[in-house]
Amino acid sequence: METTDRNLSRRNFIKISGLTGTALTLGIGFSASGKDMAIVRASSAETTSIEVNAWISIDTQGKVTIVNHRSEMGQGSFQSVPQMIAEELEVSLDQVNIVFAPGNGRKYGSQVTGGSSTIRGSYQKLLRLGASARHMLVETAAKRWGVAAGDCYAENGEVIHKASGKKLNYGDLVAEAAKLEPPKEVTLKNPKDYKIIRKPLPRKDTPIKVNGKAIFGLDFKLPGMLFAVVERSPRFQGKVVKFDDSETRKVPGVKFVLKVNRDEFDNMREGVAVVATNTWAAIQGRKVLKVDWDDSAFLHHNSEELYAKMRELVKGDPISFRTMGNTAKTFAKAEKKVEATYETPYESHSCMEPLNCVANVTDDKCEIWGPIQGPDWIQQNICGHLKLPPEKVIVNMTFLGGGFGRKAFTDYPYEAVMISKEIKAPVQVVWTREDDMTIGPFRPGMVYQCKGVVTEGGRIGSFETKISGQNMDLQNPGADKSAYNSSDTEGFLEGYFNSIPHYSFGDSPLDSPVPVMWWRSVYASTNAFAFESFLDELAVKAEKDPLDFRRQHLGERYQLLIDKLETVSNWKARKRNEGLPAEASAKVGYGVAITECFSSIVGEVVKVSKDSEGKIKIEKVWAVMDCGWYVNPDIIKAQIEGSIIMALGAATKHETTFNDGKAVERNFDSYKMPRIQDTPEIEVHIMDNEEKAGGVGEPALPPFTPALTNAIFDLTGKRIRKLPFSLDAIE
Amino acid sequence: MATITLKLNNKSHTIDADPKMPLLWAIRDLVGLTGTKYGCGIAQCGACTVHLEGKPVRSCSIPVLVAANKNVTTIEGLSSENSDVVQRAWILEQVPQCGYCQSGQIMAASALLKSKPNPSDKDIDMAMQGHICRCGTYPRIRKAIKKAAQLMAQK
Ligand code: FES
Ligand code: FES
Numbered sequence: 001m002e003t004t005d006r007n008l009s010r011r012n013f014i015k016i017s018g019l020t021g022t023a024l025t026l027g028i029g030f031s032a033s034g035k036d037m038a039i040v041r042a043s044s045a046e047t048t049s050i051e052v053n054a055w056i057s058i059d060t061q062g063k064v065t066i067v068n069h070r071s072e073m074g075q076g077s078f079q080s081v082p083q084m085i086a087e088e089l090e091v092s093l094d095q096v097n098i099v100f101a102p103g104n105g106r107k108y109g110s111q112v113t114g115g116s117s118t119i120r121g122s123y124q125k126l127l128r129l130g131a132s133a134r135h136m137l138v139e140t141a142a143k144r145w146g147v148a149a150g151d152c153y154a155e156n157g158e159v160i161h162k163a164s165g166k167k168l169n170y171g172d173l174v175a176e177a178a179k180l181e182p183p184k185e186v187t188l189k190n191p192k193d194y195k196i197i198r199k200p201l202p203r204k205d206t207p208i209k210v211n212g213k214a215i216f217g218l219d220f221k222l223p224g225m226l227f228a229v230v231e232r233s234p235r236f237q238g239k240v241v242k243f244d245d246s247e248t249r250k251v252p253g254v255k256f257v258l259k260v261n262r263d264e265f266d267n268m269r270e271g272v273a274v275v276a277t278n279t280w281a282a283i284q285g286r287k288v289l290k291v292d293w294d295d296s297a298f299l300h301h302n303s304e305e306l307y308a309k310m311r312e313l314v315k316g317d318p319i320s321f322r323t324m325g326n327t328a329k330t331f332a333k334a335e336k337k338v339e340a341t342y343e344t345p346y347e348s349h350s351c352m353e354p355l356n357c358v359a360n361v362t363d364d365k366c367e368i369w370g371p372i373q374g375p376d377w378i379q380q381n382i383c384g385h386l387k388l389p390p391e392k393v394i395v396n397m398t399f400l401g402g403g404f405g406r407k408a409f410t411d412y413p414y415e416a417v418m419i420s421k422e423i424k425a426p427v428q429v430v431w432t433r434e435d436d437m438t439i440g441p442f443r444p445g446m447v448y449q450c451k452g453v454v455t456e457g458g459r460i461g462s463f464e465t466k467i468s469g470q471n472m473d474l475q476n477p478g479a480d481k482s483a484y485n486s487s488d489t490e491g492f493l494e495g496y497f498n499s500i501p502h503y504s505f506g507d508s509p510l511d512s513p514v515p516v517m518w519w520r521s522v523y524a525s526t527n528a529f530a531f532e533s534f535l536d537e538l539a540v541k542a543e544k545d546p547l548d549f550r551r552q553h554l555g556e557r558y559q560l561l562i563d564k565l566e567t568v569s570n571w572k573a574r575k576r577n578e579g580l581p582a583e584a585s586a587k588v589g590y591g592v593a594i595t596e597c598f599s600s601i602v603g604e605v606v607k608v609s610k611d612s613e614g615k616i617k618i619e620k621v622w623a624v625m626d627c628g629w630y631v632n633p634d635i636i637k638a639q640i641e642g643s644i645i646m647a648l649g650a651a652t653k654h655e656t657t658f659n660d661g662k663a664v665e666r667n668f669d670s671y672k673m674p675r676i677q678d679t680p681e682i683e684v685h686i687m688d689n690e691e692k693a694g695g696v697g698e699p700a701l702p703p704f705t706p707a708l709t710n711a712i713f714d715l716t717g718k719r720i721r722k723l724p725f726s727l728d729a730i731e
Numbered sequence: 732m733a734t735i736t737l738k739l740n741n742k743s744h745t746i747d748a749d750p751k752m753p754l755l756w757a758i759r760d761l762v763g764l765t766g767t768k769y770g771c772g773i774a775q776c777g778a779c780t781v782h783l784e785g786k787p788v789r790s791c792s793i794p795v796l797v798a799a800n801k802n803v804t805t806i807e808g809l810s811s812e813n814s815d816v817v818q819r820a821w822i823l824e825q826v827p828q829c830g831y832c833q834s835g836q837i838m839a840a841s842a843l844l845k846s847k848p849n850p851s852d853k854d855i856d857m858a859m860q861g862h863i864c865r866c867g868t869y870p871r872i873r874k875a876i877k878k879a880a881q882l883m884a885q886k
Contacts, residue, residue, distance in 0.1 A: 074829030074866045202825055209830030210818045212766015212806035216831060219765035227760065252732055252749065278760035279769075280752045352770055352778060352831040352865045401768070401831025402865050433771045634825055638871070642828055645867030668775035668863060677856040679869040 056085055056129055058137075062157050062171030064089065065097045071373050072100075072205065073351075073403035074642070075697035076635035079203040083631050084123055087196040088130030088189060090154035091170070098204065100397045123629065123693050131186040133177075140177040141168045191629075191690065200634030205399070217356045217371035217398045222426040225358065226255060228419050229282045229430055231291055232262070232271035232439050235300060235661040236513045238293035240270045247288035248274055253281030256423050257289065263381065263414040264441075264515055265475040273419050279430050298513040300661030307343065310447035310510050313468035314341070318506030321488040325502030327451065327464035334453040334461060338537045342450065342530040343722040345655030347443040347519055348663075348671060353401020354436040359416035360426035365392040366417055371400035373408035381410040382417055404646075405518030409441065437671060438663040442656055443519030444470040444510075448530035453502075458542040459552060462502035465530065470516045471509040481509065491524030491595045491702045492531050499553040514658065520646060521698035524597040528702030529651075529709070529723060532593035536710040537719070546592050546710065547571055558594070561603050561626050561687060565592070568685055569605035569622040588619065589715025593706035598695030600627040604644070606680075606707040608715055616712060616727040618648075618680035623700055625684070628691035636696050637684045643700035644682055649674045651705040655724050735799045737762065740808030750796035755779045757795040758805060766806035766834050770863065777862030780835040781805050787842040789861075806834035809841060816886075817841045820879035828866035836862050840876050849880050 057065045066085055072078040082096045134154050141159035142149040151162050158167045191198070208214040233239070245257035256275040261268045272291050276282035331337055357370035366386055372378060375395040382393045400407055416429040431439075446469035453461035471485045488505040497503065519525055539549035551562050566572060574590045587610060594603040607619040623640050630636060653672045657664045665671040709720040716730055737744045739762060746761045758767050758781070767790055770778030774792040781790045782804040790798075809815045813822060817840050827833045836859070843850055843858035850858070855876050864872070 074827075076828075202822065203827075205830070206822050206825060206827055207813055209827040209833055210821045210837060211809070211811055211813055212764070212834050213811075214830055215765070216768075218769065221763070221765075278752075278756060280749065280756040280760070284749070350865060352768075352776070352829065352863065354769070400829060402829045404865075430769075433773075638825065638828055638868070641870050642867035645869060646865070667773055668771050669773060673776075673863045673865070674867075674869075675863065676859045676869040676872060679867075679873075682870060 056089070056133060058133065058170050058174045060171050060174055062095065062169050062174070063097060064091055064095050065099060068098050068100055071371075071375070071397050071400055071403065071407075073371070073373065073400035073407065075639060076203060076632065078205045079201070080631040080635060081126065082204070083196055083201060084126045085130040087194055088127050089134050091157045093196065093201060093204070095157050123631075127188050128186055131188055132182045135183045135186055136177040136180045137170055137173050139180060140173045144168070144173075144176075197631050198633065201632060203635065214399050216353050216401045217358070217369065218353055218401070218428075218430065220358050220369045220398050220428070222358060222360060225426040225428055226275050226277060226423065227279045227282050227430060228273045228275040228416075228427050229279070229286050229432060230260060230271040230273045230415065230435070231286055231289055232435065233269065233293050233295070234438065235293065235295045235298075236440065236515060237267075237269065237298045238295045239297075240272060241292040241294050243272050243292070244290040245272075247290075248285040251276070251281055251285040251288065253277040254285040257285070258419070258422055260415055260418050260422070262411045263385070264411050266477055267475070269411075271415070273429070275419065275423055275427060282430070283432065295661065298661075301512060301514070302659045303346075303657040306445070306510065306512060306514075306658065307447065310445075310468040311341070313508040313510060314447050314449040314466045316508055318466045318508045319482065319484045320504065320506040321484040321486060322497075323504040323506070324497070324500070325462070327462045327502045327504040330453050330462040330502045331451050331464065336454040336541055337452065338454070338534070338541050339449075339451045340534055340537055340719075340721060342448045342533060344446045344526040344529055345650070345723055346445040346514070346657070347650055347654070348437045348656050348665070349402075349404045349406035349443070349519055350437060350668075350671065350673075351400070351402030351404060351406060354433055355406070355412045355431040356429060357413045357416040358426065358428045359413065359420040361386075361417055361421040361424075365394070366421075367394045367396070368413050368417065369396045369398055370413060370416070371403070371407055372397050372413065373400065373403045373405075374410070377408070378410050378413045381414060385414065386417070386421075404520040405522065406441070409517055433668070434666045437656075438666055440663070441515035441517035442663075443525060444472065444514075444516040445655075446526045446530075448527075450530060450534040452534060452538045454538055454542045458544050458549070460496075460500050460538055463496070463500050463534075464502075464504045465506075465534075467505075467507040467527075469507070469510055469526075470512055470514065471507065472516050472518065474509055475515065485509070487523040489527075490522060491528035491597055493554065493558065493594060493596045493601065495554040495558050498555070513661070520643070521597050521701040524595060524698075524702040525647075525650070528593065528595045529705045532595060532703060532706030533709055533719070533721065536591070536593075536706070536713065550592075550594060557626065557689075557691065558601065560689075561594070561601055561624055564685060564687065565594075565603040565605055565622065565624045568624065568683065569607075571605060574607075587715055589711045589713070591707045591710025591712070591714055593703035593710060595699070595702040597699040597702055599692065600625060600694030600696065600699040602626070602640075602700045602703050604700070604703040604707040606704070606711040608708070608711045610715060610730075614730065616715075616730050618708065618727075620681045620683065621704070621707075622683050623685070624687065625696075625700060626687035626689070626691070627694040627696050627699070628689060629693040630686065630696070633686055636686055639696050640684045640700040641682050643698065644704045645674055645679060647701045647704035648678065648680075648708075650724065651708060652724055652727050653678075733796065735795055737795070737798060737803060738800060739764065739803050740805060741802075746795075748795050750794060752795045753791050754781070754793045754795050754798045754803070755790040758790060758803075764805055764807055768831055768834055770832065770835070775861075775863070776832070777835040777839060778832050780838040780862070782838060782842060785842070785845070787839050804838075806838060809837065815841070816882045817844065817875075817879045820875040820882060824871050824875040824878055826868050826871040826875050828868055832862065832864045832866075833868075836864065836868075836872055840872070840879065843876065844879055844883065848883055850876060
């Protein structure tokens with residue numbers, strides 16, 4: 001079976017890339033242990049026992065094709081993956097074509113686009129892949145000219161002989177180069193010599209995103225495709241007792257009404273699907289559908305009850321994750337100490353493109369198209385349920401209209417597959433905005449109880465956090481509920497663990513039927529508010545400047561970032577009333593927060609002012625990101641801007657609440673989003689160093705909210721400990 | 732059901748539709764032009780914005796019958812090869828991230844610039860506040876509108 005699968009993959013690959021003539025096709029091979037890596041030719045990949053990761057190909061026209069095995073949901077992998085390879089391959093980006101890979105975990109390794117991992121997880125492999133191909137092409141040209149390879153170099157898709165200036169195009173060399181063994185060792189370029197990497201090159205997907213041509217999941221159509229909407233249990237775990245579709249079937253265009261399951265963390269959730277010839281007819285049919293739900297097996301919470309429970313839980317003994325020394329004893333006998341409780345809300349992902357998925361199940365195979373963050377997970381899940389081998393389950397990625405964690409989940413493709421299987425036709429399942437916002441999973445809300453001690457010298461003597469909230473890992477049946485949550489410290493700077501003598505992080509998980517899932521920057525999106533607000537409270541207690549207070553605990557890499565943040569925000573010279581009209585009674589406040597998430601460190605300073613009516617205005621945000629080795633500064637800048645604005649929404653605009661076991665906020669009229677007029681000026685800086693690549697798409701989100709609330713404290717003396725809050729209503 | 736003639740991007744389409752079907756779904760599912768997006772269905776997000784007789788409207792909240800025989804322009808009708816000044820500005824400023832909201836944003840910006848070729852920040856706020864971008868491209872949208880105004884002035 002192994003060989004069959006590889007042959008099929010190879011065929012697929014050639015089909016999708018449309019290569020002309022003989023091609024040099026390179027992939028990354030892994031040994032079974034996953035420890036060694038080698039660059040391999042496609043032909044050898046088929047015959048030896050290695051798995052093949054992302055591919056590049058060059059055809060006889062000199063055209064380069066790169067398979068992007070990750071999804072493009074706005075974060076820019078569509079641009080940054082080819083940008084890396086083109087650099088080492090010495091081609092310009094105009095010579096590169098990029099195609100999405102179908103889900104195939106055996107071939108590409110993990111394809112789940114999460115944890116800001118596309119670059120940090122594979123950049124060294126991708127660079128070596130480009131460099132290997134370049135070496136083989138240079139060697140081929142040198143042989144043809146009868147000169148030493150060292151006397152030749154590659155540039156712009158050509159190999160050039162230094163002395164004579166002779167040139168050969170990659171297209172002319174590729175057939176011969178493809179016969180060479182890939183080199184065992186390659187020399188990667190010195191970052192100083194980069195021509196493409198580190199440049200703010202325009203994204204290749206921009207042109208099709210401004211004229212309506214980019215195909216998102218909702219835009220994908222198959223001939224004869226029907227459209228479905230699903231009435232899912234409004235309380236999270238309800239079961240269908242019976243349904244009455246007599247009125248539904250009278251709606252013109254409605255073709256089928258059927259019960260359908262959805263696989264939510266290996267739990268089957270129920271719904272009734274209305275399938276019609278267009279989306280609107282399906283929506284109309286659903287409006288007159290009557291479903292009786294059995295909601296007796298689980299609790300019907302409201303938000304107050306959930307939070308009351310969490311507030312109780314943080315008082316108990318947590319499941320400890322990471323501790324040092326003795327925080328309880330230190331706190332008990334300390335002179336200078338602070339205690340505070342912070343609360344964060346549940347949130348909806350609310351990608352602009354609501355969930356949707358196209359499935360076509362035929363007698364012998366299943367094909368899926370959709371906005372998908374985890375194609376290999378979905379393939380695995382469907383193979384298991386339909387008892388089909390991987391080559392019979394093809395999961396194709398379209399562009400994603402946002403993902404933020406929600407589209408890594410397998411429930412919505414599963415549901416589409418089950419409907420298509422039942423009605424024996426291709427179907428597109430469309431989630432209305434209300435479905436998307438109320439069914440979940442949600443970012444869990446949390447309660448944090450923090451206790452800290454400040455030493456005589458003004459340092460942190462002890463730092464203790466007890467967390468309560470839903471642990472995302474405990475939702476599958478049979479999950480070990482006594483296991484600690486290794487995400488308890490997400491967002492906290494690693495550097496602090498070397499300098500704080502007593503610390504303790506643990507959690508008391510909340511049991512609730514609300515489904516929960518990753519939301520941009522995952523636990524750091526909520527943890528950071530507690531950690532960085534509390535650090536600010538400790539700095540106040542220590543009577544120290546908040547930046548200096550942090551700086552004294554941290555090593556060099558952090559200090560460089562702090563220095564930069566201090567300079568660009570003119571922190572030291574920050575003065576009340578600076579830059580504001582003298583007659584205004586308004587003042588300004590500054591706040592800072594620094595967090596670590598997916599191997600990147602981000603510091604943000606927020607400047608706020610208050611108008612005569614007492615409304616807070618965000619004057620400016622400065623962000624400094626240290627993501628180590630990086631590819632495209634303009635994409636990073638865009639990701640930081642977007643992360644800050646998304647955080648602004650969660651801090652000051654929206655939350656999901658529950659009443660009687662149902663989500664209350666159903667659409668953007670009640671789940672309010674930040675708008676253009678709410679957007680502050682944002683100034684972005686990126687640290688230049690040669691540290692390992694860190695994530696880019698998420699790490700700038702966590703520090704914004706605590707930097708904002710710390711700034712509001714600086715201005716007003718009011719400490720905000722519960723999110724969301726209104727900028728209009730600070731006394 | 733009714734037979735309705737839609738004039739989309741200067742081309743006539745005869746469709747058989749429930750007259751109450753929102754223009755959005757008629758454009759997407761019946762005519763098959765998918766550049767116009769569904770985001771909320773209740774006139775809150777702007778993703779579905781098209782021009783009806785030159786004015787920006789929320790196609791999710793207009794029955795298709797209302798648009799019958801009138802001139803409707805969608806993102807595809809702005810220009811398919813990105814020659815329109817707003818599209819050019821959007822590319823120059825690298826506005827889109829996921830891109831899903833951008834058809835609506837561009838249609839709104841294009842209508843704004845027609846009525847106000849040199850919009851102030853306030854004008855931009857007013858014209859664009861009905862448009863949600865979950866990716867947070869607002870700073871670049873503002874820059875791109877100003878860039879488009881510049882490009883228009885240079886012509
Ligand atoms: S879909 Fe029409 S305004 Fe949101
Ligand atoms: S670009 Fe993604 S919603 Fe606007």
